[in-house]
Amino acid sequence: MASSSKNITVSGFPDIWGGSSRAVIVDHYGPTSYTTGGEIPFPQNSFGGPNSAGVNSVFYMAGGTTESGTYRLVSIFGGGGAISAQPKYQWYVISTGAEVAAAVDLSAEKIRVLVIGG
Numbered sequence: 001m002a003s004s005s006k007n008i009t010v011s012g013f014p015d016i017w018g019g020s021s022r023a024v025i026v027d028h029y030g031p032t033s034y035t036t037g038g039e040i041p042f043p044q045n046s047f048g049g050p051n052s053a054g055v056n057s058v059f060y061m062a063g064g065t066t067e068s069g070t071y072r073l074v075s076i077f078g079g080g081g082a083i084s085a086q087p088k089y090q091w092y093v094i095s096t097g098a099e100v101a102a103a104v105d106l107s108a109e110k111i112r113v114l115v116i117g118g
Contacts, residue, residue, distance in 0.1 A: 005028065005029055005030055005031040005032070005039060005041055005106075005107070006028075006029040007027070007028050007029070007041065007042065007052045007053055008026065008027045008029075020118045021059070021116065021117070021118045022054075022055060022116070022117060023114060023115070023116050024054055024055060024116075024117070025115075026053050026112070026113055026114075027110055027112050028041055028089075028110065028111050028112075029106075029107055029108075029109065029110050030066075030071075030091065030105075030106025030107055030108070030109040030110075031105075031106055031107065032106075032107045033105065034091060034100050034101070034102060034103065034104045034105075034106055035102065036099065036101070036102040037088070037090070038076050038088030038089055038090040038091075039088060039089050039091070040086050040087075041053075041061070041088070041089050042055075042058055042061070042087075042115065043086070044086070051117075055116075055118060056117065056118060057117050058087050058115060058117045059118065060114075060115070060116040060117075061075050061113055061114070061115045061116075062075065062113045062114040062115075063075045063089065063113075064113065065094070065111070066109045066110060067109075067111065068109060069094065070095075071091050071092065071093060071094060071106070071109055072091075072092045073089045073090070073092075073111055073113075074089070074090045074092065076088040076089070091106060
């Protein structure tokens with residue numbers, strides 16, 4: 001079963017670069033069923049074009065702590081070069097330091113992140 005997470009672009013944040021690069025502030029909600037090894041938070045659109053964060057490629061995405069303070073997200077980029085088409089977030093339980101178990105529903109968890117893409 002495919003994991004589904006939700007991203008809501010935060011309005012009122014300007015695109016400070018313009019042109020082919022842009023910064024987007026996103027409220028990222030966790031997946032309904034976590035996949036061990038990490039979730040792909042901004043999957044590419046199946047028709048091409050922008051992903052759910054509104055960028056075609058992700059150059060950078062910030063990690064951090066969820067609003068509840070329960071989980072820490074670590075950005076995993078993989079590969080070399082500026083563009084990583086499918087970076088992941090690995091979720092960790094702060095109190096134990098362990099990665100979240102497979103199939104855990106994290107959809108109530110939210111974190112505001114900076115995504116830079118083009």
